[in-house]
Every structure is written in structure tokens, then in C-alpha cells.
Amino acid sequence: MRGKIIKGIAGFYYVHDGRNRVYACKAKGVFRNRNIKPLVGDDVEFDITDENAGEGNIISVLPRKNELIRPAVANIDQAMLVFAVKSPLPNWNLLDRFLIAMEQKGIPIVLCFNKTDLGDGEEPEAYRSIYRNTGYEICFLSVKKAEGLECIREILRGKTTALAGPSGVGKSSLMNILNPEAGMETGAVSEKIQRGRHTTRHTELFYLEAETYLLDTPGFTSMNVEGIECGQLKDYFPEFEEPSKHCRFPDCVHVGERECGVKQAVEEEAISRERYENYLQIYQELKGRKKW
Template identity: 60%
Template sequence: MTGKIIKGIAGFYYVQVESGVYECKAKGAFRKEKIKPLVGDDVEIDVISEEEMTGNVINILPRKSELIRPAVANVDQALLIFATKSPEPNLNLLDRFLCMMEEQDLPIIICFNKDDLADEGFQQQMRDTYEPAGYRVIFTSAKEQAGIDAIKDILKGKTSTVAGPSGVGKSSIVNILTEGQVMETGEVSEKIGRGKHTTRHSELLYLGDDTYIMDTPGFSSLFVPKVDPVDLYRLFPEFIEPAENCRFTGCAHHKEPDCGVKAAVESGEIAASRYENYLQIYSEMVEQQNNKYR
């Protein structure tokens, strides 16, 4: 029998199959081979008890991807949720998260929730900022349940990680997306220990139709990419083509003359906020690198 690991805790792996969720242990051979099953892994299981829905994970099928933050396998995309207002969108934090996902080569959709509170022109401003980088930008209102169908279409048939800072309505959107499924499978929720008083671990929520989401805990504003500072621009996709016009090889796109990236900022091809955030992250990376060798 094959299924997907939706949660792992204290040596137990909870595997979603068509008929429900099996509580499984991993066979000892995995430990010997230093292979650890991950949430999101597609696995084969041997059933021990149909009645108690228990089994053993006997094989991990090949992974198509593996994220480090959060530790999860086979994720297809990231849905990043910020608010239009209350709280005001922190675009520096947004750009750091985009860098983190770019570093892991994961497609990203940006969702601005609380669209009912947005100032006139906000939608166009955000589209002008992020669509040139190749990101899809959508707008929702969990309060009015507007734009939820668009999210469902984006998620359908995929495994997605959903992330965002506190207060943006991420939990409200996740609750809307999962409500019907949780109601239908209350015993499953009880079996895997979900609830408001439960310590949250990495966990996939099954929405049906081979669709899973991972509600990721908040992420840090202190994130700095692991790449060499000179390669940071590659995590800003809209910088890559203009960078080919730089006069100097290894241009940091900061103080150098005849810089293609700076020219693209001046012409409006690259949003000023994206460039300012690039410079801040770049400076932090250089400082971190310098401190390392002191």
C-alpha cells in the first residue's frame, strides 16, 4: 500500500492513504542507512492492523524535492501570505522569504490578504513590484471569502507550503481551505493529534484530490541567504538579465559605475523597494562574511 507521510512525531509516521491515516513506524534499515523519512515523503507501508490502522513504512519512494526550511519532501510550490494592511506589509521580510525559496528553487505565489482594507492603487503597486520577477500575485479577503477559489485552483493537485507572518490572516485562509475536510475526517484529526492546544510539528493537511498544504510556522526577519554575497542578485530573478549589462565582472550592483541593475532601477524596470532590500541583505551578508574571518 502506498501513501504520503503527513506528520512525523516521536518515531511515529502518519501516512495518508485513500481510506484514511495509518500510524506507522519506520523499519530499522532506514536508521542503518541513515535515511530519515520526511513529512511529504511518498512511501510504501505494510499494514499491521486494519482495525487499528497501524503499519510499518517499508520503502521511501524517490523524492522530487527536499526542503531544508521547513524539512519536508516533495513540495511543489510555496504560497506566501501577507496582509495589505493591519499589519502593514513588510516588504523586506517578504523579499527575504522570496530569497529563501529561490535558494531552494521553489516556485512561489504571493498572496495579499485583507484586500477589503487595501488602499486604492495597492494592487497595481504590488503587481508592478513582483510580477517582473516572475511571481504570480493574487489578492484575497478571508473575511469576505473573496479570492479563495483562486487559491484552491492554485493548490489543486499539488503539495504546497503556506507561510506568512502573524496577523495576516494565514490561519483564517487555512481554516477556510481545510474546514470541510476536517469536519469529514474528525477521527483522523483526533488520531494525529491536531488541535489548538497541540504542539505544532511539520504537518501536511490533506484537502482531497491529491492536494496537500503545510501550514508553516512564522519565519524570521533575520534570515540571510547562504550563497556568496556576489551571487545574491541571482535570488532576485528580475536582476539577472540587467546584470548582463554590467561593466565589471563580479559587480555587486552597489557602488560600481556602469551597472546594469542600477540602470534598470532608474528606468523603473526593477522596483526601488526590491533594490533597497537587496542592498540591505547584501550588506548583512558581507558583514557576516567579514566577521567570520576576524
């Protein structure tokens, strides 16, 4: 039979058969010998050893179309990055680091801002302005007031989506509305440090409807940019592409050069200064790492 791994705990991999049954499976020793570790999201072939108990063995992992390290998942169609409008306020640098990671894997991204009920109504325009000309889909919702959820359901339909973001922004609450059977634990935001408490402790894929899966992941508060050189960073900021055609030098990295189309676009507000400042910070970080 074929199925999809939706959870892995204590040596067992829980495989959904694509219909209405989940089997607790063991991975055969051949995977260890080949240094293959099954991941949540993997499409697999498995044998049923006990139908009544819902047990089986994974016999092969089918080819992956992509693979992420953080969270450790495979075969993702898109990533929905969830931040809060307020409580906690968005950490734009952290958000941009996650966007870079998804751009590296070629995974489409949806930016989702929750807790609009706590805002003053001006956030949608301001936040869209920060990500102008990036091409990212942006949506706003209030899980508490059940506003904006139909748009979310339409975005998710027919795809496997990774739900990611910092702790305390409402990811688990959103999951509980989309799939009440998930029963995800939710936590409050610390008033002192304005960070959420980690309530999701492992990566799990939830079946919503036909060919629609939603992956809830543990919250994060930091992320390193890995696998690229400082000179390549510009390629992961989509809004740089058009203005860079006006740079004097074809290898311009948009930092110290005088005749730079990207820097000019920042001055003309075609590129948000917040995004450009984050670019500079990450660029210097990568440059220092290479030097070290």
C-alpha cells in the same frame, strides 16, 4: 503500500494512502542507522500491521525531488507565501528572504496578500509594482469576506503546496476555508507589536482532493539567508537578469560599480527600489558573514 507522510508527532508518522485512509506508522530502526529522518511530504512505502487500528511501519522513503529546512518538508511543487495587506503590514525584507530560499530550491512561488477588506483598495497596484518584472504570480484575497478564493483553489489544484508566512496573516483561516476538517486554531494580531500569535505548532499536510495537498507551517518572524555567497545573491533576484546584460563588467554585483545596468534600471523604475534596498542589505549581511 505507498502513501505520503502528512504529519509527524511523538515518533509517529501519519501516512495518507492517497484515497481516504491515514495510518499511524513507526519508522524502522534502519532509518536511524542510516541517519535518514522521514519528513512531512515524503512519499513512502509502508506495511500495514493493524488494518482496524490503522497502524503500520514505514519500510522505505522514496527519492525526494526537493527538501526544505524551514519548514522541514519534502516534495513541494510550489510555495504560497501569505502576507497581509494590513494588520500586520508586510515586512518586505522578510518576504524577500523567503523568496531567496525558494529560488535556491527552484520551487515556484505564488505571492498571496490577504485581508484586502482592511486595505484602501490601492494595495494591489502598489504591491504588484514592487514585484514587477520578477515573474512571480501575485493574488489578493479576503478570507473574512470569502473573496478571491476560487483563484486560490485553481492555483492549488493537482499540486502539493507549502503555505507559509508570518503569524497573524490568516494562513490558518485560509486553511480552514479550503479544508474545514483541518480545524486549525486561529489567533489575533497583537495591537502593540503588530505581530500574530503562533497558532500552528507543527508542520502538517492536508489532503484537499485528488493529488492536491496543502501544507500549513508555523509562522515565522525572521529568516537567515544561508548557503550562498554575497556574489551569488544577484542570481536570486529574477528582475536583475535582463538589466545586468548592460553592466560594464560581467561579474558586476550591482553594488558599487558605476556602469551598472541594474542600478540604472532602479533609477528608471524598471526595478523597485524596495527590492533593491533589500538586496543591498542582504548583500552586506552575507559579505560581513564571509569576512567573519
